[in-house]
Amino acid sequence: MDIHLVLEWLIWIVDGFSVLVIIWGVVVAAFMFFKSEFAKKAVTDKMISRQLIRAKLGSYILLGLEILIAADIIGTIANPSINEIVLLAVTVLIRTFISFFLNREIKEAQELAQDQA
Template sequence: MDNVLQFISEIISYVSIAIICYGAALGLLKFISNEVNRLKNTFSLAKTIQIKIEVGYYLLLGLEFLIASDIIDTILNPSFEDLGILAGTVVIRTGLSYFLNREIEDIAENGPIEEDKN
């Protein structure tokens, strides 16, 4: 049973890496597209902020999967090192989530940012 759970934990870890990489690649492509639009004088600062929010969501989702993997590992091999890794991951995820949600709320409260055509 431990081998099955260890395998599942590894799969979840790889899924978390894939989610983070996918979000980063998607964000990079959208960022490059928006920067190319700067040459056409159709650059959008609001789009840049939207890209940042989208990448943040992928990062948070990937970190949540990573936490699930770490919880399984900690259950299988309870050690202070594993508990430290789990605690660190949870703190990072919580901090990112807090600041991302705060930024989203600020955008929702203040409305869209005015377009910068430079």
């Protein structure tokens, strides 16, 4: 079996897994959101719950982005051209930038939820 074909399949699997992780995070966050919103809690408790839900969803999105970066690295190994390397560098830079700010927002949401608790 050709190694490039195996790597292409591996890229599809890893990409698909990253999408599943993000979708799962959305499902978990939606479940938590509806559970919190329909519970008989004080408004401030619901605000705390929303901050924690945002942090949880953000963590799933971050994990999905990290898995996508792994798929891009595998793709560059499969096709190591200068074009692919530059594309990988730009993609990793953009995703790292997004991850940095998303991670910062998750920490802020957790701290806000702890302060309000």
